[in-house]
Structure formats: C-alpha cells, structure tokens
Amino acid sequence: MGMLDGKAAVVTGGAQGIGLAIARRLGAEGAALVIADVAEGRASEAAKTVAVAGGKAIGIACDVTSPEAVEAVVARCREEFGSIDVMVNNAGITRDATMRKMSVEDFDAVVAVHLKGTWLGTKAASLAMREQEDGGSIVNISSISGKVGNIGQTNYSAAKAGIVGLTKAAAKEVAHAGVRVNAIQPGLIKTAMTEAMPPEIFAQREEEVPMGRAGDPDEIATTVLFLASDLASYITGTVVEVAGGRHI
DSSP: OOTTTTOEEEEETTTSHHHHHHHHHHHHTTOEEEEEESSHHHHHHHHHHHHHTTOOEEEEEOOTTOHHHHHHHHHHHHHHHSOOOEEEEOOOOOOOOOTTTOOHHHHHHHHIIIIIHHHHHHHHHHHHHTTSTTOEEEEEEOOTHHHHOOTTOHHHHHHHHHHHHHHHHHHHHHGGGTEEEEEEEEOSBOSHHHHTSOHHHHHHHHHTOTTSSOBOHHHHHHHHHHHHSGGGTTOOSOEEEESTTTTO
16 A cells, blocks of 8 residues: 555656656556646656556646646646646746846746746645545655855745745645645755855855765655645644755
8 A cells, every 4th residue: 555545646847857757656556646737748758667667647738837727737647647636846047147147037946946836836726625535645846055045046945935934835735725835944855956066165054064974865765655645634734854964
C-alpha cells in the first residue's frame, strides 16, 4: 500500500530537477500524476519515466502564468483520474542580476512565474478540491531565499517571500472546506542549476550548512509527500524549511 494510493496529483514544473523528483516520489507512493511543464516534450518524457517505474502519469504543456492553462491542467487531472487530491506548485525560473542591472522585464517574469503561477495553481486547485468530500492538499514551493534574501535575486527572493504570505492567507480561507495549504522552503539542493556554480562558490555555500552538505532533490520530494499525505492531516498554513539548518 502506498501513502497516496487512489489519489491524483498535479506537479507544475515537474519535468526536471526538484519537480521531477517530487513527481517520481508521489508516483512511487501510488498517486496518479499530471506532470505539467512549459515544455510539453519534457513533460511527456518525465511522465514516461514515472510510468516505467509502475506509476500512472501523463505529461502536458502548461504556462503557469496563464489562468486558462492552469485551469485546464486541473480539469485534465479530474477528467483523467476522477479527482485532484494534491497540487504541487513548483514551476519557477531565475533571471538573476543586481538591482542596478536588473530589467523591469526580468523582475516581472520571475514574479509572474513564481508568485502569480502559485496563486493561480492554488486558486484553481482549491476550487476543485472544496467540491470533493475529502478536500485536498496544496504544497507550494518557496525557497530559503524568501526568508533571508540573496544578492542578485531581488525578484526571486520577493516572489518566494510572497509565496509564504499567499500560503498562509489561502490556508485560512479554505481550511473549513477540508483543503490544506502548506509551503516548503528548500535550501542548497543539488540540482543542475547549483551544480553549474563555480566549485569554490558551491563549497562556500555548503560550509554555511550546519549539516555540512547540500540536500538532495528527493529530500524535498519526501517532505512534499508528507504534507500531501494523511500523516499531515492537521497541518495547514505552515512553512517547512528543508535546508540542513542553514539560516536558522
């Protein structure tokens, strides 16, 4: 028996990195999956890897800044699998630069994907979940950058901090309908993006982690699994730091 047997989940930005790890973990625990990504080809390939491992998954294109696209993803999950029990708002981009050099376009793009995209996903999923007898669980992926800020990331840090406020406000609005809304703030995680850092910069940041190492994407995925499952049935409006103690 998997922890999510009989459940259906949507993971945005689920074609690579942390999103793919989340999709694979939820699939391994029995969830039927809609993997949504701006690149339909990558989403389809990701769905195949989940299916090969024995899970059910489909991959579809989704621009999370489009209300119609996000609503269509939620509708497709219900049509394909009969419900939407878990929504993971994970899609994100970076456009790093200091404030002096950052363009308005790059600020707007990052805020639109992270913050607006998460709001659209939370809204669409909660509207569907409140119609279901068992409600549902929404997990929003923030970042430790939203807690402490990073140089060169005024756009990203602002968006990730906004996700925390959004999560708490939404949790209060929909708790009575059996819908839980929580957030995760990953710290330094081993992904293609962090592995592209100059080795000395990566090592310096790793030294800031009390546990002495960077995290693995699956350590974010298992936290999502916990919040998505009945083990977290009395948890809503929380922010879980998965950062090895960094910035505590």
